[in-house]
Amino acid sequence: MSDTATHSTLTGTGIGxxxxxxVVARMSDPLPEPQDTPSSRTVDEETERxxxxxxxxxxxxxxxGKTAGGTAxxxxxxxxxxxxxxMLSEIIDESLARGTTAERAVFEAFASFRDQLAAMGGYLGERAADLDDVSQRVIANLSGVAAPGVPNPDHPFVLVARDLAPADTAMLDLDKVLGLVTSDGGPTSHTAILAREKSIVAVVGVTDAATLADGTTVVVDAAAGTVTAAPSDDQVADAERxxxxxxxxxxxxxTxxxxxxxxxxxxxxxxxxxxGAQAAADAGAEGVGLFRTEFLFLDAGGSAPTVEQQREHYTRLLQAFPGKKVVVRVLDAGADKPLPFLNDAHEENPALGLRGLRALRASEDILREQLTALADADKATEADLWVMAPMVSTVEETRYFVEIAREYGIKTAGVMVEVPSLALLAPxxxxASDFASIGTNDLTQYTLAADRMLGSVAALQDPWHPAVLRLVGEVGAAGAATGKPVGICGEAAADxxxxxxxxxxxxTTLSMSTPALVDVRASLLKYTIDEARQLAEIALAADGAAESRAAVAAAALTLKEAQS
Structure with a gap:
């Protein structure tokens, strides 16, 4: 333990x-803003640089990316x-034409583009922070200095940073990096997503993380969402246990x-x-609760992947889970994840625009091609294929999707519950459908009117909120009454x-990132169905997310003590 550090406990959002x-090792500070001074080189020379x-x-x-693999x-x-x-190149050229340096031109171009993306919010807003990292790397290369990045001490350490760029997170030396603490970011940030994928202990959104000095001993407790500086011997012993x-x-x-x-x-x-299918199967996944198909489409460039390309991709997935359930979500894209062949029209509020099933319905040929490829892959494999539509908000949309899926021989067709209207009409x-799968990330966003990608409202993006849980309960009750399965495929299932x-x-089922399976499996084994229902009632009776989490944690502890 550090002799100079003062005992304190900081709070944030735990991942896992x-x-x-x-001991703490801090991320290096960003490079300073390049000076806005005339260049001594010609425009052509600066352009080439x-x-x-x-x-x-x-x-x-x-x-x-090739080295890291996976989501990274x-x-x-x-x-x-x-x-x-x-577009960035054009902005850089405009700055260079005024006689500025390449460093300054790159800085201005990326900053301008960053502000535009941040203003859009949603998926594109989340990409704004990525631009900062790319800008820093380019300016460092131009300046002949190392880009700000992860420190490399000769001992294991807890990395403390404002936030981590995807390039840094993807290349972390897991033999040295024991845990992550960031002052920015929320549960759906890239740092959080990649930390889950790599099974790194992390607490994000720790407002006072900057107070953690190099060399300070800390206990990073993702379960509690806390970072304890200069812990006592008892606290260290408890953590080690x-x-x-x-x-x-x-x-x-x-099991x-x-x-x-x-x-x-x-x-x-x-x-x-x-x-990632084989790794999930090896970790004990009993199937797939959410297969996101948008990456296949985003990687295709300016046109949709062909039926043949999709069929090959889906067949590889289904072959990894013979005899097991695989739930595939049809393309979830639109104005917040623009695809030129689907919908690239500007929208003032893309989260409420033409996305998900709405976008597919407007370009029905893409939906039909995807269903064709899925049906073909289903016939060629032994998995139990289920197909669901994203961003469904009405019963009529539910009927539309189920009927069109039936045309292609899809035996099990359902919908994602991400919009409160659908939860309220769950019966x-x-x-009208075979199953429902609750996407807690978007359901929380729409229930609390809090953009899931916007840091200023990250505190509201919490699935523990009783309002969100009440909607989940509505769907659960409807599932029990109709005898239809109700799954959870949002990040909430990983808690x-x-x-x-x-x-x-x-x-009735829970779907999560592969590393979360061990902890969730162990947690479920501690409670009976009656105890789970008791804890659910306690959560629903709370006033807010923090109160809900705390009340359930206290009740769960009481149950464990009674059992022992």
Missing amino acids: QGVVVG ARASLSVVARDLEAR ADVLEAQAMMAEDP RIAEREAAAVAPV PGALADGTAVPLLANLGSSA QVLA PLLAVVLVGLGA
């Missing part, structure tokens, strides 16, 4: 259930495309998801590509204690 003890550095950074990001590869490939975006318990659980035999009384709760995986919705509450509210 891990806990680590380590800018082009060369943009290319170097783009190739470096692509290489990092998609993110880094997108960053590489940003570095060579034609929990670390040992989690290590033992990780190597325990993999199907179930509650303490034997109530089955199948645990499924969320996947973005077929590449009618489930009467081990909240997972118990969701089952108590009527969820």
Whole structure:
């Protein structure tokens, strides 16, 4: 422990259930803003410098993506495309024509583009922070200095930063980086998503993270969402005990998801590509609860992938889960994830615009091609294919999707519940479809009117909120009444204690990122269905998200003490 540090506990949003003890190593500060002074070089010389550095950074990001694989590869490939975006090049050229330096021109262009994206909000707003990282890397290359990045001490450490760029997170040395603490970001930020994928203990959105000095010993407790500086011997001992318990659980035999009384709760995986299918199966995933198909479309460039390309991709996925359920979400894109062949019209509020099923309905040929490819892959494999539509808001839209899916021989067709209107009409919705899957990320966003990508309202983006849970309960009750399955595929399912509450509210399956399976499986085994329902009632009775979480945690502790 540090002798100079003062004991304090900081709070944020924990990612996962891990806990680590380590010493702080801080991320280096960003490069200073380049001076706005005339260049001593010609415009052509500065243009050549800018082009060369943009290319170097783009190739470096692509290489990092190939090395990292998984979700990181998609993110880094997108960053590489940003570095060579034609619109950015035009803005850089305009600055260079005024006689400025390449460093300043790059800074101005990226800053301008960043502000535009930030103003759009949603998916594009989230990309704004990525531009900062690309800009810093290009300016560093132009200046002949190392880009700000992860420190490299000769010992394991807890990395503390304002936020981590995807390129940094993807290349972390997991033998050295024990945990992450960031002052920015929320549960759906890139840092959080990649931390889950790599099973890194992380607490994000820690407002006072800047007060953590290099060399300070900290306990990073993702389960509690806390960072304790200069912990006591007892606190360190407690953390080390929990670390040992989690290590033992990780190597325990993999069993199907179930509650303490034997109530089955199948645990499924969320996947973005077929590449992660085998790892999920090896980790004990009992199928796939959410296969996101948009990455296949985003990677296709200016036109939609062909039926043949889609069929090959879906077949690889289904082959990894013979005899098991695989839930595929048809293309979830639109104005917030613009695809020129689907909908690239500007919208003032894309989160409320032509997205999800609305966009597919307006371009029905794309939906029909996707259903054709899925039906073909289903015939060629032995998996149990379920197909669902995103961003459905009415019973009429539900009927539309189920009917068109039936045309192509899709045996099990359902809808995602992400909009409060659909949750409130759950009995009618489930009467018209085969199943419902609740996307808690968007359901929380729309219930609390809080953009899930906007840091200023991140505190509201919490699925523990009783208003969100009440809507989940409405769908769960409708599922029980109609005998239809109700799954959870949002990030809420990866929270081990909240997972118990969701089952108590009527969820019949839980789907999550692969690393979360171990913790959720272990958590479910501690409670019976009656106890899960008790915890759900306690959560619903709370005034807000923080109160709900605290009340359930206290009640869960009481139940454990009574059992012992």
